[in-house]
Amino acid sequence: DGQALYRNNFSAEGFIEVPMETMQPHDVLLMQVRSPAVENHAAIYLGNNTILHHLMNSLSCKTTYEAYWQRHTTAVLRHRHFL
Secondary structure (H helix, E strand, O other), X not given: OOOOHHHHHOHHHOEEEEOHHXXXXXXXXXXXXXXXXXXXXXXXXXXXXEEEEOOOOOOOEEEEOOHHHHHHEEEEEEEHHHO
């Protein structure tokens, strides 16, 4: 319904937004994929240019964090326990 659920709730769950250039394993990447207004996809950065994510109608998978995913990344979040 176009609600910004990721954006509106990450802080309450203990995440903070960090600069993209400081991305490290365990960070959550918010993405806006085929959505005109809000972030609607997330992935976990595993390091070595690899993400773990789940696309509709498929199993969770490891994928190279390639240009497509980089272009759609809008924020990098880190849980306070990893600070």
